[in-house]
Amino acid sequence: MNLTFMTIIFKRFIPILIISVILFSCGPKTILTDPENLNPNSLNWIPFTGYEDIVFVYDTNEMSYSSEAREMYYENLRYKTDQGGFLGAQEDYYAALERHSMTFNSESTPYFISYYLERNKGDLGDWDVFKVAVGDGDYYKNEMKIVTYESDNYDKGEDYDYKNEVTLNGIIFDSVYYKKQDRRPFEVYYTKKQGVVAFKVSSTEIWMIKQDTTIIEE
Secondary structure, eight states: OOHHHHHHHHHHHHHHHHHHHHHHHOOOEEEEOOOBOOOTTGGGGSOOOBSOEEEEEETTEEEEEEEOBOEEEEEEEEEEEEOOOSSSOOEEEEEEEEEEEEEEEETTEEEEEEEEEEEEEOSSOEEEEEEEEEEETTTEEEEEEEEEEESSOSOOOOBOEEEEEEEETTEEEEEEEEEEOSSSSOEEEEETTTEEEEEESSSSOEEEEOGGGOOOOO
């Protein structure tokens, strides 16, 4: 092998080696952007501040619920990845996204009532999701998912029904979000003014919020 041939091989191999070193030595770059807060209007979907008591009634029976503190925190999540080009390093974008959560529990029943708000961020925009659920331990849960704010417009998997007016046990409720399912709890009814106002745990047994425990909207 003469010197000229070796020089040609060397000149062709070195650029490939340099590119390979660049590609394999540059891992994903983490970019942290500003925190994302829930839209102010979204905060009203949980009509409680914490440590409230609520009573539900069925016939002559009552179930008393007490809430925990309304918890607010931020969750740091990746919301976008830029693969770069052939020579560019991958860039992963992260932001601290606001969450609110709150749970009501009862000493007389395993059923709980939970409220949850989350901020989301993606390539195309930002949106807030509200989830309200009535569940029985870890086995059965009826949960509604409602988008309360969005800066873009595409399907985000909302799961609820809505009526301007619903009559339950002779009581009229306005602007009602609800969900019915085959497994218990069979039905859940919610309003922005009072939170969960009723839930059905059998084909006939519907528990209604006691009217003197209603949260009054200011």
